[in-house]
Amino acid sequence: DGTVMNYHGEKAGVFKDEKGLVHAVSGKCTHLGCVLSWNNAELSWDCPCHGSRFAANGEILNGPAVKRLEQIRAGEEAA
Numbered sequence: 001d002g003t004v005m006n007y008h009g010e011k012a013g014v015f016k017d018e019k020g021l022v023h024a025v026s027g028k029c030t031h032l033g034c035v036l037s038w039n040n041a042e043l044s045w046d047c048p049c050h051g052s053r054f055a056a057n058g059e060i061l062n063g064p065a066v067k068r069l070e071q072i073r074a075g076e077e078a079a
Contacts, residue, residue, distance in 0.1 A: 002038030002045070002056070011035055012072055013045050015056045024072040025058040031065040045069065 002015035004027040011027030013036055025045065027036050034049035044061055045054040053061040058069030 001040065002043075004035055004037065007072065013038065013069070015043075017056070023056055025054070025056075025069040026072065029054075029065055030067040030069060031063075036069075 013025045013027040015023045029047040036045040039046045052065035
């Protein structure tokens with residue numbers, strides 16, 4: 001499962017994989033900064049504004065975004 005939540009005043013996309021490991025990335029699209037949503041069917045972060053899609057780890061699946069999502073590690077602020 002995945003969700004977008006506030007983390008240190010920024011949006012963070014948080015996903016728990018099938019092994020129970022938690023992964024976090026910036027919750028804003030790198031194209032124009034729209035807040036992403038989790039697509040449980042495709043296991044991807046999807047941008048509702050222009051259609052960019054990102055893998056759970058932040059890698060780009062579809063543009064127009066050209067930069068991956070920044071990963072957030074425990075104790076780091078969202079970027």
